[in-house]
Amino acid sequence: MSATTLERVRERIATTAPDDARLRTLLVLAHELLRERAEREQAAAAPAAEPAAAADGGAAVASYGELVARIHTVAREELPREARVLVVSRGDDALLPPGLAASHFPQDADGRYAGFHPADSAAAVAHLEQCRAAGAEFLLLPSTGFWWLDYYGGLLQHLMGRGRVLHHDGHCVIFDLRERTTGGPQ
Secondary structure (H helix, E strand, O other), X not given: OOHHHHHHHHHHHXXXXXXXXXXXXXXXXXXXXXXXHHHHHHHHHOOOOOXXXXXXXXXXXXXXXXXXXXXXXHHHHHOXXXXXXXXXXXXXXXXXXXXXXXXXXXXXXXXXXXXXXXXXXXXXXXXXXXXXXXXXXXXXXXXXXXXXXXXXXXXXHHHHHHOEEEEEOOOEEEEEOOOOOOOOOO
């Protein structure tokens, strides 16, 4: 699919009626998953190729350090100063945005990385709800964790049913876990 066609699809998704916010979000996340899969396949075919431009039109991320810096910038710009955010991090403390009450997901009883991924969607949802009951307000998935949305499909369905996507781009997605204040989609 050409870049022009992808841009037209993104524009159409962006102009979907507000009542279709969840559908729009699912489509954008599906697009990101497909883009990531295509990039992996392209990288496997041509390992020496230059990094591709980000799907959100931003500059390419040439290194993991740049990805971490972009995630920190997004978190600082999008999340409230006192936000309690869970980060799918594989235990990498560098991914935890500074200045926020950020912790690993999944985590042990002390908030440290649990050392393993949930067994299935039901376990991921149960753990998320346990963390939310303890005060977690947001879930941040870096692009290195986008596979969670595919593998833990029940988790994505749960996240879309309970809240909204606060931010999404080619670098990360942030789900708002706070209780809704109105009856409709946010």
